[in-house]
Amino acid sequence: MILKWFDERLEIKKFKDKYLTKTFPTHPSFLLGEIALFSFITLIITGIFLGFLYEPSSKMVSLFGAMVPSAYASVVRIDLLPMGMLIRGIHHWSAMIMIAAILAHLMRIYFTSSYRKPREINWLIGLGLWSVTMLAAFTGYLLPFSNFSVTATSIAYYITKSVPWIGDWISRLLFAGDFPSSGTVPRFFFMHVMLIPILLLGLIGLHIVILVKQKHTEPLSNKNKKEAEGGRRLIGIPIWPEQGVISVSFFFFLLFLVVLIATYIPLNPIETYGPPSPGTPVMRPDWYFLIVYGFLKLVPGDLSFSILGGKITPETIGGIIFPTLTILVFALIPFLDRRKDPQNYIENPLRRPFMTSFGIGGGVFLCMLVVAGYIDVLHIVPATMTIYIIIASLAAWSISYTLLRLYNKK
Ligand code: HEM
Incomplete structure (x- = not known):
């Protein structure tokens, strides 16, 4: 009855068919x-809850007798609410899972050559x-406005400022003036809860x-x-109801897992680092930023020069040039490894020695940069670590290439 009412107005059945x-x-x-998609949905739901309680301001307020920024105070209050810490934990772990799933998804596409014609555009949207x-x-890092957040964001501030020619302008735009200024928290809040989710929604919609x-x-x-021979290229199950039921069940299973993780591996209480103070805490970013952080540790601190009046500093090399080149290499892949006919079936990675070994070598290179993020703990000097990284990546590339060639000769 209700369905019929809607169908007469929105032609739901036509859409369904x-x-x-x-x-x-x-x-x-x-x-x-x-x-990745389901983690994004969980992030939005938990983000709405947090948005009702969070105060996007660095104005000093009193909290248990001490003066602290109100953003920091509001996060302390969220942690004290029943389930508050749990919801923050679910938000945090969903972000981790989303990023890990994106990387795994990207690797699946790469190793099975699903980026080839006609899917080059979706590969580029994926990189976006x-x-x-x-x-x-x-942008989420800064919001609790703890000593950790402020220190981590200040690294990004100096990286942004190091963009040749337009660094000052971009940093003023993103950080609302010098960092930290009274405008920074509201600016980051706007980007984190409005601009970026809208961009993500638009890009995900286009991708799908x-x-x-x-x-x-x-x-x-x-x-x-x-069935394929009979003219139907795709073999699988219909989106509705079969795949729909699997996907909804899978969403709840994922939610169950993330609640379990957030319950048993809770976040550090925000008081661990405390409100911003002149002392810089010993810190390392989360794992997904460690690649850039590790690279930054390897660039010699005195490597500075000028090009056409623009200054190139170690921050420019590690924080701007290296990530841009990495994305560029990824973006070029479908245009270098192309074929005339549409790629309708995934390829067996074992049958593509060059691309598979290139992916393995590149993967080892990026993982070794994560290790480089720990050179202070490992007591390795940057020059030695650089040699280790080059040897490990080239060895992974050449060994996997040789083995795959031998496998294909059989
Ligand atoms: C927020 C991030 C992303 C979401 C939510 C997302 C979502 C999806 C979904 C649901 C599919 C269909 C199921 C599947 O093939 O796994 C898909 C396919 C695809 N994605 Fe993504 N994706 C994301 C990021 C990426 C990235 C980083 C890349 C690559 C750079 C990428 C490239 C592709 C391509 C080429 C396909 C078609 C695959 C095929 O036909 O086999 N996506 N994406």
């Missing part, structure tokens, strides 16, 4: 994109999604629309199946 009967592949690796998600994490239009790549094992 056109889109919800489409086929979804059943291969489990196709769930990685969904994990990855970058904007990192921005979401970065293109995916529906182009259809998924199919598992190789489907190539010779009867």
Whole structure:
């Protein structure tokens, strides 16, 4: 009755017949994109809860007799609420899972060559999604306005200022003047809860629309199946109700897991670092920023020069040039490794010695940069670490290439 009422006005049945009967592949690796999507939904739901309680201001207020920034005080109060700390924990762990899922999803696409024609545009949109998600994490860092947040964000402030020619302008735009200024917290809050989620929603929407239009790549094992020969390229289950029920159940399973993690691995109470103070805490960023942090540790501190009046500093090299080049290499992949015909089936990574070994070598390089983030603890000097990184990456590349060539000769 209610459905009929809506159908007469919105033609739901027509929409259902056109889109919800489409086929979804059943291969489990196709769930990685969904994990990223579901974590994003959890982030929005928990973010709305936090948004009602958080105060985006660095104005000093009294908290238990001490004067602290009101953003900091509001997070202390959230932690004291029943379930407050748990919701903050779910928000934090969902962000971790989303970033890990994006990276795993990206690797799945890379190693199975699903980025090839006609999916180059979705590969580029995916890279945009990855970058904007990192921005979401970065802007979220500052919001509790603890000593940790302020120290971590000040590193990013100096990196932003180091952009040649326009660094001052960009840093004023992002940080609302010098950092920290009274405008910084409201500016970051606006980016974290409004600008970035809207961007993410738009990009995810575009990503999915293109995916529906182009259809998924199919598992190789489907190539010779009867249905495929009979003209239906996609083999799988309909989006509704079969895949819909699986996806909704999977969402709740993921939510259950993240609640479990947030319960048993709670966040450090915000008081661990305390409100901003002149003392700089010993800190390391979360794992997903360690690649850039590790690279920064390897760049010699006195490496500075000028190009056309723009100053290049160690911060420019580690924090701007290196991440930009990394994204550029990723962006070029579908245009260098291309083929004329559309790539409708995923490829077996074992049959692509060059690309697979390049991916393994590149992966080892990035993982070694994470290790470089710990050179102070490991007591390794930057020059030695740089040599280790080069040797490990080249060894991983050449060994995997040789083994794959031998495998393909069999
Ligand atoms: C917020 C981040 C992202 C979300 C929510 C997301 C979501 C999805 C979903 C749900 C699918 C279909 C299921 C699957 O193939 O796993 C998909 C497919 C795809 N994604 Fe993503 N994705 C994200 C990031 C990325 C990134 C970082 C890349 C690569 C740089 C990428 C490139 C692609 C491509 C090329 C496809 C089509 C795959 C095929 O046809 O086999 N995505 N994405």
